[in-house]
Amino acid sequence: MGALSHIRVLDLSRVLAGPWCAQNLADLGADVIKVERPGAGDDTRHWGPPFAKDANGQETAESAYFICINRNKRSITIDISKPEGQEIIRKLAAESDVVIENYKVGDLAKYGLDYESLKKVKPDVVYCSITGFGQTGPYANRPGYDFIIQGMGGFMSVTGEAHDFEGASPQKSGVAIADIFTGMYASSAILAAIIHRDHTGEGQYIDMSLLDTQIAVMANISSAYLTTGEVPKRWGNASPIIVPYQTFPTSDGWIIVAAGNDGQFRQFVTVGGEAHLADNPLYVNNPLRVQHRKQLVSLLEQMTRKKTKGQWIALLEEANVPCGPINDFKEVFENEQVIARNIELNVPHPTVGNMKLVASPMKLSKTPTEVRMAPPTLGQHTEEILHDRLNLDDKAIHELRDKGII
Incomplete structure (x- = not known):
């Protein structure tokens, strides 16, 4: 049993930062329900190639991008634009500990699924919103993309060939670091809020911003500027203060x-x-x-x-x-250290067969992480969740499907 096996998470997020946060919680044992759009699902399901291949070498619908951020979750498809879909979300939230979302500022309020609405049905809910620029400030309503945040947050100004290198230019990271770090900070904030709830009975709202996070993780670079007022430069693969x-x-x-x-x-x-x-x-x-x-x-x-x-x-x-x-x-x-640490995992999957995943780096001696489930197929657990969580019978579920709600 994982450390968070008593925690239920309702994941309304898509793409990377939110799903990365939810996957961290799932790896630690939380029961995570991933809500997706009927027929389409999370955008990253379609971000490829590459897509995983089955035992016969045939390409499946499972994108490598989606695979890396959605293990240990159950997928349910719900159309939240319809009142019946919104009611299902409210009922699921009412018996969840945590809600995670990364919609644009104000979007979920239109559906009665914002924090103020959901805390009426679950007063002690921990509700985490992840956006590009946060819920306040002049940029709050702007869409936030990792690439843009890497530029705005200073990362690209110090990444790339040295400033005096001929033809040098700023470079982004090879991986979406603003998204990933925001997901990491968000999971830490959620754990802190759960501890607070357990001590006081109070839920709370968490406002996570990619831009805030990007500036924070610049660490000594941000500190150097604030300390000296001198604008840091690009040094390529070299250190500005140590040689060689x-x-x-x-x-x-x-x-x-x-x-x-x-x-x-x-x-x-x-x-x-x-x-x-x-x-x-x-x-x-x-x-x-x-x-x-x-x-x-x-x-x-x-x-x-x-x-x-x-x-x-x-x-x-x-x-x-x-x-x-x-x-x-x-x-x-193929590195012997990587092999010894069991970083590559093989788990069964309904369409791929044998799916290769990267293990969580969190290694706890008493409550170890584990892969209980491969990343779900779209809507794989819809009926299971509606039966078990909301006590809906087959007839009610069939009616919801006929109406396109699920």
């Missing part, structure tokens, strides 16, 4: 070297056959190496190109110099 602390080319690929002190720098250049660099007056300590970064890095790149990636990793690990390869995803999932 960046990627280096080898004869057959790239490695990362993170020499955080003078001793590690000496070991780095010694195993590379250039020990004299550690005694050069221009490079004897980190402030000097930062000052003379350009000429030193050029010399180090000449040195690292003389050996293969594998040779460098072996030499540096033996010398206790922090280092690592830059793996593609084939190399990631």
Whole structure:
């Protein structure tokens, strides 16, 4: 039994931030009901290719995007634009602990499904709204997309090739970090609100913003600006305050070297056959190496190109110099550490057969996470939920289906 096996979550969210939050709660044992549009479902069901293939190698309707954020959930299809659909949501909310939604500001109020409406049927509900810019401020009504938030929140101003590199330009992250981090913060906020409810009996409203989150996770970068008033710059794969602390080319690929002190720098250049660099007056300590970064890095790149990636990793690990390869995803999932940690999972799925998933990284000794269910097919659990949660009989469910409510 997971730590949250006593918690019921009604997930009205779509795409990434909300579903990521709900999946975290589900991995910890919560019973999560995912509400989707009849016939269409979550937008991400159609975001592909790639789509998962069945045992015969035939492509299914299960997109890789949807798969990664919807395990351990049950899917019900409900048309919330119709009064009968809204009533089903209210009844499900009445016996849920948590409601998660990521509609535009004010949209759910039109259907009587906003916080003020649902707390009338469930006074202690924890209600979490996730939007691009939050519920207040001049941008509140704007749609928020991760890519735009990465730009507005400063991330792209410090990501990409160094500012003085010819042809350099800002770059977004390879994964939707604003969405994912907002989902992570939202799940933490929900857990805090549940603890508060358990102590006081009070529910509460949680207002999560992608822009707020993006600025917050800039961490030392945001702090550096607030501390000094100096606008941070792009440094590519290098550190602005430590040298050498960046990627280096080898004869057959790239490695990362993170020499955080003078001793590690000496070991780095010694195993590379250039020990004299550690005694050069221009490079004897980190402030000097930062000052003379350009000429030193050029010399180090000449040195690292003389050996293969594998040779460098072996030499540096033996010398206790922090280092690592830059793996593609084939190399990631073939890595012995990744295999030992059971990161890749195989679970049964009704259309795919054997579905591969990435395990939750949360490893609890007493209440471990587990994959109880593969990501659901569209509406897979509609009848089950209506029977078990709302005590509807087959006739009532058939009538709802005939009317297009479910």
